[in-house]
Amino acid sequence: TLITINFNTIMTFTESISSVFSKYATAKGRATRSEYWWFYLFNILVSLAASVLDSAIGTSAVITSIWNLIVLIPIFCVGIRRLHDTNHSGWWIIVPIANLIMMLMPSDPNRNEYDI
Numbered sequence: 001t002l003i004t005i006n007f008n009t010i011m012t013f014t015e016s017i018s019s020v021f022s023k024y025a026t027a028k029g030r031a032t033r034s035e036y037w038w039f040y041l042f043n044i045l046v047s048l049a050a051s052v053l054d055s056a057i058g059t060s061a062v063i064t065s066i067w068n069l070i071v072l073i074p075i076f077c078v079g080i081r082r083l084h085d086t087n088h089s090g091w092w093i094i095v096p097i098a099n100l101i102m103m104l105m106p107s108d109p110n111r112n113e114y115d116i
Contacts, residue, residue, distance in 0.1 A: 010034045029116045031081035084114030
């Protein structure tokens with residue numbers, strides 16, 4: 001018999017941010033669509049705010065660059081976990097178009113090799 005697990009749990013905006021930063025450099029396991037896309041939105045919003053702040057105080061992208069360094073590892077790790085959630089290898093993260101298509105796919109409800 002197949003063992004099924006409900007990976008379609010929907011995270012809130014703040015839950016996803018907390019989850020991603022708590023797994024800062026963890027590529028093992030899974031990340032749901034909501035976790036991935038809420039964190040993606042959070043990153044865009046903070047990047048825009050950092051860019052506006054850089055412009056306002058006259059620094060040439062210093063704050064934006066610092067932010068990008070802070071989230072570089074978590075973005076890759078949550079992306080890899082999202083690919084695992086669709087039952088694909090994390091190596092697909094280096095193939096942009098395929099990567100985007102897989103990020104939009106629903107979670108694989110069955111256990112897979114990426115479950116921890």
